[in-house]
Amino acid sequence: MNKPKEPCCGKWEGPEKMSLSKAAIPIKELSREEIKQEVKTRYDKFAEEGGSAEGCCPLARESTESFALEHGLYSQEDLALIPKLAINLSRGCGNPTSFANIQPGQVVADFGSGGGIDLVLAAHKVGPTGKVIGIDFAPHMIERAKQAMKEAGLSNRVEFILLDIENPQVPDNIADVVISNCVINLCPCKPCVYKQIYEILKPGGHLAISDIVAIGDVNPEILAYFQSIWSGCTGGAIPEDEYFKIVSEAGFSQLKVVARHTLGPKELDEMASCPGKKFSPVFSEEKLAQLQGKIVSTKFAAVKPKE
Numbered sequence: 368m369n370k371p372k373e374p375c376c377g378k379w380e381g382p383e384k385m386s387l388s389k390a391a392i393p394i395k396e397l398s399r400e401e402i403k404q405e406v407k408t409r410y411d412k413f414a415e416e417g418g419s420a421e422g423c424c425p426l427a428r429e430s431t432e433s434f435a436l437e438h439g440l441y442s443q444e445d446l447a448l449i450p451k452l453a454i455n456l457s458r459g460c461g462n463p464t465s466f467a468n469i470q471p472g473q474v475v476a477d478f479g480s481g482g483g484i485d486l487v488l489a490a491h492k493v494g495p496t497g498k499v500i501g502i503d504f505a506p507h508m509i510e511r512a513k514q515a516m517k518e519a520g521l522s523n524r525v526e527f528i529l530l531d532i533e534n535p536q537v538p539d540n541i542a543d544v545v546i547s548n549c550v551i552n553l554c555p556c557k558p559c560v561y562k563q564i565y566e567i568l569k570p571g572g573h574l575a576i577s578d579i580v581a582i583g584d585v586n587p588e589i590l591a592y593f594q595s596i597w598s599g600c601t602g603g604a605i606p607e608d609e610y611f612k613i614v615s616e617a618g619f620s621q622l623k624v625v626a627r628h629t630l631g632p633k634e635l636d637e638m639a640s641c642p643g644k645k646f647s648p649v650f651s652e653e654k655l656a657q658l659q660g661k662i663v664s665t666k667f668a669a670v671k672p673k674e
């Protein structure tokens with residue numbers, strides 16, 4: 368944590384500068400810092416209140432075991448390892464630990480670790496000689512995740528960093544694996560996040576990400592509408608091909624999609640209001656219907672070359 372503090376992408380000038388919005392008309396311009404403050408407030412309040420059992424994501428509880436395994440979701444065996452607190456705070460869109468190939472003794476960093484669901488699973492996989500690092504910018508999320516790790520008896524395998532994952536103070540060359548679950552869609556500068564993921568990984572390390580993206584022909588005005596209120600995990604969702612271009616441009620190779628799941632109407636509604644309707648702005652149901660079939664949870668892996 369002793370790196371010089373330099374912005375990775377200079378001044379961010381507003382939604383029209385984001386790749387998604389090339390053709391979009393911003394309704395209300397939110398600055399990058401306003402978006403992050405808004406996101407932090409939503410998730411921090413949600414964590415302070417302890418979360419709720421209604422997730423916004425296709426968790427294994429709504430699917431069969433074989434569907435869960437095929438789609439990179441939590442198995443019943445995974446869920447049995449997780450304290451209720453972390454389940455109630457879980458707001459992911461997959462289970463990156465299921466395809467991250469985590470080995471005993473490794474160091475795993477979780478970008479946007481939230482209530483700690485994936486930290487628990489990763490800590491079991493790295494075992495007593497490994498370590499997991501939870502990074503999140505919402506103080507109550509960090510507190511809850513600490514509590515969850517304690518309840519799971521895994522406190523000695525975890526470290527936490529309270530930090531914005533776009534921030535260049537993320538430490539360099541310490542992780543074998545980076546996981547992230549439904550977080551980077553929330554970040555206004557996705558290239559900044561992938562730069563930090565690249566830097567925290569050791570050469571030859573790899574990432575396993577579950578995130579929300581847009582596919583197909585989406586009306587740019589509809590996207591701009593959801594972007595203008597940065598609604599849930601749809602407001603910052605960008606087209607999948609643009610997203611993968613960002614990952615490649617950050618320096619990653621061997622990008623491989625391991626599973627994809629198009630959100631159904633209920634999942635889409637919940638995802639657009641993540642972490643819950645009480646914490647997220649009200650949106651037009653009519654406009655949401657126009658996104659149906661076009662918002663996808665994608666799970667992929669990629670490698671930082673050995674140089």
Ligand SMILES: C[S@@+](CC[C@H](N)C(=O)[O-])C[C@H]1O[C@@H](n2cnc3c(N)ncnc32)[C@H](O)[C@@H]1O
Pocket residue numbers: 403406407410411456457458459460478479480481482483484485502503504505508530531532533547548549550553554600641
């Ligand atoms: C949708 S929740 C997912 C949490 C967790 N990964 C899970 O699967 O349950 C998003 C999490 O990312 C965190 N987050 C969003 N943007 C962030 C940023 N720029 N820096 C650090 N944490 C961020 C939020 O505080 C929240 O805990």
